[in-house]
Amino acid sequence: MVPRTSQDESIISHYLFALGSYKALYLLNWIYRYYEEHYFDSIVIVAGIVETVITYFGYFSIFIRPKANNGPIRVVVTDAAGQLAYSLIFKIANGDVFGTKQQVILHLIDIPSAMEILEGVCMEIEDLALPLVKGCVKTTKLEEAFKDVDAAFLLGTMPDSESKEKKDFLSSNVKIFKLLGGALDKYAKKDIKVLVIGNSANTNALICSLHAPSIPKKNFTAMTRLIQNRAQSAIAIYLRLSVSNIKNVTIWGNQSSTQFPDVFNASVQLCDSSKSVYDTIKDTQWLEEDFIKIIQSREAAVIQAKKNSSAMSAAKAAVDHMHDWWFGTSNGTWVSMGVISDGSYGVPKDLIYSMPVTIYKKQWKIVQGLKITNFAKKKLDLTTEELLYEKEKALEICNLCCV
Numbered sequence: 477m478v479p480r481t482s483q484d485e486s487i488i489s490h491y492l493f494a495l496g497s498y499k500a501l502y503l504l505n506w507i508y509r510y511y512e513e514h515y516f517d518s519i520v521i522v523a524g525i526v527e528t529v530i531t532y533f534g535y536f537s538i539f540i541r542p543k544a545n546n547g548p549i550r551v552v553v554t555d556a557a558g559q560l561a562y563s564l565i566f567k568i569a570n571g572d573v574f575g576t577k578q579q580v581i582l583h584l585i586d587i588p589s590a591m592e593i594l595e596g597v598c599m600e601i602e603d604l605a606l607p608l609v610k611g612c613v614k615t616t617k618l619e620e621a622f623k624d625v626d627a628a629f630l631l632g633t634m635p636d637s638e639s640k641e642k643k644d645f646l647s648s649n650v651k652i653f654k655l656l657g658g659a660l661d662k663y664a665k666k667d668i669k670v671l672v673i674g675n676s677a678n679t680n681a682l683i684c685s686l687h688a689p690s691i692p693k694k695n696f697t698a699m700t701r702l703i704q705n706r707a708q709s710a711i712a713i714y715l716r717l718s719v720s721n722i723k724n725v726t727i728w729g730n731q732s733s734t735q736f737p738d739v740f741n742a743s744v745q746l747c748d749s750s751k752s753v754y755d756t757i758k759d760t761q762w763l764e765e766d767f768i769k770i771i772q773s774r775e776a777a778v779i780q781a782k783k784n785s786s787a788m789s790a791a792k793a794a795v796d797h798m799h800d801w802w803f804g805t806s807n808g809t810w811v812s813m814g815v816i817s818d819g820s821y822g823v824p825k826d827l828i829y830s831m832p833v834t835i836y837k838k839q840w841k842i843v844q845g846l847k848i849t850n851f852a853k854k855k856l857d858l859t860t861e862e863l864l865y866e867k868e869k870a871l872e873i874c875n876l877c878c879v
Contacts, residue, residue, distance in 0.1 A: 492531060496531040496532045499527045499531055502524045502528075503521075503524055503525065506520070548579035548580055548581050548610040548611070549574065549578060549579070549580055549581070549626040549627065550580070550583055550623075550624055550625040551568055551580050551582055551625065551627045551628075551629070552583040552584075552622055552625045552627070552629070552664075553568070553583070553584055553628075553631065554585050554586070554628075554629070554630050555586060555631040555632030555674075556585055556586050556590075556597065556614070557590035557593040557597060558590075558631060559784065559785070559787040560785070560791060561597075562597065563788050563791035564791040564795070565582065566604070568629075568795075569606050569608060570606060572795050572799070573795050573798050573802070574802055575802075576608070578608065579608050579609075579610045580608055580609060580610065581610050581613065582611070582612045582613065583613045583620070583622070583625055584597065584612065584613065584614045584621075585614075585618070585620075585621035586616065586632075587616065588616050591614070595614065598612045619659070619663055622660055622662075623663045625663075625665065625668060626665055626667075626668060626669070627668060627798065627802075628660065628669070629798070630653070630656060630670065630673065630674070630680070631674055632652065646676065646866060646870050646873065647873050649674075649675075649680050649683075650679075650680075650683050650873045650874060651873075653672070653681075653683045656684055656687075657683065657684040657686065657687030658687050660684065661690050664688075664691070666690060666692075667695070668691060669697075669801055669802070670684065670691075670695055670696045670697065671697055671698075671797055671798055672684060672697070672698045672699065672814075673699045673790065675731060676731065676866055677700075677814060677828075678698045678731055678814045678827070678866070679866040679870050680698070681698040681814060681828045682816075682826075682827070682828045682867060684696055686874070687874075693816045694816060694840070696816070696828070697797070697801070697814055697815055697828075697840075698731055698815075698828050698830070699793060699794060699797050699813075700813065700814050700830040701793040701794070701813070702786070702789060702790050702792075702793035703727045703731070703771060703812070703830075704725055704726075704737075704793075704811065704812045705719075705789065705792070706737075706771055706789075707737040707771050708722040708742075710770055710771060711725065711742070711767075714757065714762075715756065715757065720745075721746065722742065722743075722744060722745075723743045723744075723745055723750075723808075724743055724810055725738070725739050725742045726739075726812055726832045727812035727830045728812075728829075728830055728831065728852075728859060729829060729830055729856060729860065729862075729863065730829075730830070730862050730863050732859075732862060733772050734855075734858050734859040735772060735830070736768070736858075736859055737767070737772075738852055738855075739754070739763060739767075740752075740847065740849055740852060741832075741846045796811075797811075800835055801838060801840065804835045804836050804837065804838075805833075805835045805836075809834075810832040810834050811835070812831070812832060813831070813840060814828045814831075815830075815833060815842070816829075817831070818842065820842045820844065822856070823856070823860060824860065824864065827860070827863050827867060828863075829860070829863060831843070832846065
């Protein structure tokens with residue numbers, strides 16, 4: 477509880493050390509009294525020893541042991557010469573993801589034809605002179621890229637297009653993520669945290685996890701945080717409030733046009749009061765029609781406007797996703813992540829499905845007990861149907877049996 481609530485660890489550490497010393501002096505006093513006064517009370521002495529051990533153990537576990545294990549972590553970014561990676565890598569190197577005290581070694585991988593660009597990226601990383609960066613590995617080899625990595629940002633996918641059949645699009649990406657999953661299984665740490673970003677992120681993450689059987693499936697996630705950020709921003713703009721006033725918007729399902737941005741359980745924070753989004757806006761038609769269309773079509777609108785995908789906002793969402801996974805969510809709030817389903821809310825098991833989660837000590841947990849309206853249930857079923865189709869086709873491509 478101390479490190480999760482305290483803003484000044486030095487004061488807490490001094491207090492615990494002084495408290496332990498105080499208890500230890502009791503022991504010296506009892507030794508003195510035993511020899512000088514022949515005083516002996518076994519209950520008091522045993523209690524004093526237990527108190528002293530507990531106090532020093534707390535001091536050691538909170539302030540000594542973490543510092544001893546605070547060496548650099550290895551972070552891999554795929555498609556590292558791309559536009560999204562260019563926006564993301566600086567944020568990783570600057571401490572925005574893993575904290576301003578955590579050193580990192582960057583593992584950057586791309587195809588051979590992109591090595592010249594990647595060389596320039598590494599030169600820029602050197603020129604930034606950031607104290608947290610303890611190395612930069614640029615490579616085309618999976619073994620070098622995934623060796624002993626602690627966290628992975630999997631960005632690269634084959635781009636979707638209107639002229640391409642859904643099955644062909646899945647086929648291209650299945651081949652990529654089958655290879656990446658095998659590399660993670662063979663070379664990465666077994667507690668690695670994997671974030672899949674490129675479409676179809678949910679199914680890509682599922683295929684990746686299936687080909688990394690030695691790594692827990694809970695360690696593979698798909699990014700829907702960009703959709704959550706967009707939804708919270710849209711609500712804030714509508715209400716002319718700061719986005720920080722909007723809490724607990726939930727994104728259900730697939731990272732696709734069937735995604736369902738759900739604000740039924742979301743709230744608007746004003747001073748010391750909290751009110752539901754529905755009660756604040758009081759326009760059900762806008763919330764269940766216009767708002768959903770705005771969010772579902774936002775990526776297409778960005779591409780049409782800037783003639784390219786949303787790299788800057790996607791990089792920010794990736795930072796948010798991994799940062800919360802690393803450090804946890806605050807009390808009373810949850811975030812949306814594509815995670816392996818366990819049957820909650822009627823979602824079939826073993827789909828990577830975006831759900832509301834809370835996070836503590838790098839472990840996510842699906843939020844239970846949220847009310848699902850009939851309107852929402854239809855939306856959940858629609859995106860579930862799409863994900864089941866993607867899973868079936870992807871498993872056919874992998875020559876696996878559908879479960």
